[in-house]
Amino acid sequence: MTTRSIIGTDAGLSVRYLVPGAVRVRREDFGLLFYDSRSTHLTFVRCGESLAVGPGAPSEERELLFARPCHPAVARLLDALQAKGLLRASRCTG
Numbered sequence: 001m002t003t004r005s006i007i008g009t010d011a012g013l014s015v016r017y018l019v020p021g022a023v024r025v026r027r028e029d030f031g032l033l034f035y036d037s038r039s040t041h042l043t044f045v046r047c048g049e050s051l052a053v054g055p056g057a058p059s060e061e062r063e064l065l066f067a068r069p070c071h072p073a074v075a076r077l078l079d080a081l082q083a084k085g086l087l088r089a090s091r092c093t094g
Contacts, residue, residue, distance in 0.1 A: 014092040017064040017078055023086050025053045025062075034086045043086060045077065061088075 019025055024035040031047035045051065054063040064087060066074070081087040 015089040016092055017082075017087045018061045018090050019053055019064060019087060020085070021059045021061055024058055027052070034081070036084070036086060038085070041084075043081070043084060045081070047077075 019034075022037050024037065026033045026035070028044075030044065031049075032045045032051055032053070034043040034045065035041075036043070050067050052065045052067065054065050056062040064078075078087065078089075082089060
């Protein structure tokens with residue numbers, strides 16, 4: 001599966017989405033399972049293989065990646081994950 005960074009726009013600026021180091025993400029048959037070690041909450045994301053987390057140590061920030069083109073449902077999902085503290089948006093430089 002080929003994956004790319006999720007690049008969105010926020011007020012005309014490019015952003016990428018990062019998983020904080022306190023959040024663990026595991027690939028499951030249904031998609032991704034997020035575990036927030038700060039609150040011990042689990043979040044199940046039914047996305048199949050369309051989303052993945054980039055390489056890196058679990059304690060480091062890692063990029064959220066996508067395999068299929070984004071559509072409006074993905075934007076709503078990203079907003080919901082940010083609201084729960086499971087992702088953070090970062091402006092792209094350069």
